[in-house]
Amino acid sequence: MSYPQHTTDMTSHPDVGEMRERFDRTAAGGGVVALEGLILLAGLYAAISAWVVHFTGNTNLAVSNLIVGITVGLVGLGLSLAPERTSGLAWLAVPLGAWLVVSPWVVTTANTAPDGAIWSNCFVGGAIALLGLLAMGMTVRFGRKAKE
Numbered sequence: 067m068s069y070p071q072h073t074t075d076m077t078s079h080p081d082v083g084e085m086r087e088r089f090d091r092t093a094a095g096g097g098v099v100a101l102e103g104l105i106l107l108a109g110l111y112a113a114i115s116a117w118v119v120h121f122t123g124n125t126n127l128a129v130s131n132l133i134v135g136i137t138v139g140l141v142g143l144g145l146s147l148a149p150e151r152t153s154g155l156a157w158l159a160v161p162l163g164a165w166l167v168v169s170p171w172v173v174t175t176a177n178t179a180p181d182g183a184i185w186s187n188c189f190v191g192g193a194i195a196l197l198g199l200l201a202m203g204m205t206v207r208f209g210r211k212a213k214e
Contacts, residue, residue, distance in 0.1 A: 101201055102145040105159055108194045109138030112166060115190065121183035126173040131166070131187070138162050138194055145201065159198025166191030 111118070113135025116128035141159060144152035166187045170179035179187075 099146070101197060101204065102142055102149070104142075105194065105197045105201065106139055106142030106146060108190055108197060109135050109140070109142050111135070112138060112187075112190050112194065115186050116183075119180075119182045119186045121180050121186075124174050124179060124183065126175070127170060127179060127183060127187075130169050130173050134162050134166055134169075153201075156198055156201035159201065160195050163191045163193070163195030163198060166194060 113132050115121075115135070116124075116131050121127060138159060141152070141155055141162075144155060169191075170184045170187050171177050
C-alpha cells in the first residue's frame, strides 16, 4: 500500500510570491539598512564593552556581555546580508537587550558591578531592545501595506 507523499518544499506554498515581495520591500527601504547597521554596531559595542568601560574584574559579566554582544552582532549581520531569510529573527534583539539591562545584577556575585558597567549595560541593552522592536515593527508595517 502506498501513502501519498507530502512535500515540505516552500516553492509550492500559495503565498510564497507575496512573502518574497513583502521582504524585498522591507529590505529595500533606506531606514531598514540603517537600522540593521545600528543593531550590528550595538552588538559589537556590547561585546567589547567590558574592555572599553574597564569592568574586566567581573569575569562573569564580561563573558555574558561578550556572548550576548556577539549574538546581537550576528543577528544584525544576518539582517544586513540576507534580510529575506533573517527578518524573522529581529525579535531576538528584544530579549537579548533586556538581558543586558538586568545582567549586572544577575551575573555578578553579591551585586558588585561597577557603576560604569551598570550604565553601559542599561544604555546599550535598552538601545538594542528598542532597535529590535523597530526592526520587528518595520516588517509588520510593510506586511500590512502589502495586504491593503
